[in-house]
Amino acid sequence: MTFEPTCAAVADLIEAIAAGELPPDAAITAHLSACAACRAALDRARRLDQLLRDRVAPAAPPQFTSRTMQRIRRARWRREQVIDWVFNTAMIAAALLVATGVWIALRNTGLSSIGRDVLEVFTSGMAATAQKVTPSLPLYAGATGLLAVALGLWWWASDAAL
């Protein structure tokens, strides 16, 4: 006794047979030659398979690569902007925290008065130094100029030697 497939069973295999993935066995071949509906379905499946194979593969537009690269650069620039902003904000926040911490520490330990004294000594010392140095400023400027000329000549000579 041979197995006789039903139309429903054959219908499940039509696509695989049409695509050439499943060679029909003797029972299915016999059913297909006897059943006009299943044969027509197989013909339609084959036609559909061919239509799908013949479908044109759309090519990417000519400027696709350059437009994509532009978009990538823009996205990267935006990402870097965000990173920069986060970094700068974090740095400002950290600096503020450190300054506040130092200020609180100075206030609580009484070191702030010492700080003021140190600042006074520093500013008065700077003023005295400035008074002493002012008369000799032209001399210092001349010496700096000469040094700059000498360095320039040396750089030019070494560059020319190469």
Add this chain to the structure above:
Amino acid sequence: MEPVHERELVARCRREEPGAFEELVDHFKHLVFALIARTIADRSRAEDVAQEVFLRVHRGLPYFRGEARLSTWIYRIVVNVCSQERTVDHARGAATNVSLDDPDSRVRAPSTVDRRFTDLELRDRLEKAIQQLPSQYRILIAGHYLQGLQYEDLADAMNLPLGTVKTQLHRAKRRLRELLEGELR
């Protein structure tokens, strides 16, 4: 592209060598675009989505471990982006389904029209029928009939067993056959 060349290209992209990523885009653009353009009917949106794919490839390349082939990994991104695009469409309420019963697109009797015209019309109907399929089926149909894409690539890209890919593809084609019933002669 040979696996050796793929690895080399990935390494060059990671080192940010000038022109390396451009080379990658140039190599895969037609396949990626064809796959997307067959899934999304609107050309300008298809290009936008294809660019998004390469943007994600660029972003993800430093984390690409090389366990799968580069091409498979890119197809996976295409599948994800296309699925998301479909979700966005639904959220926007866009009318992406085109009725096959549109009176303007109804096929006339083949005996009275030029065969070439009938073929063109049939192709148009086929495109409309494909647009009616669920997105998973559309991607499968688009991918399976593209040169260079094997069942295995599709299975890897879609994270599905090989058997499931084959079954779903057959179901998709059966659905198409049903949608085009009476027109496939």
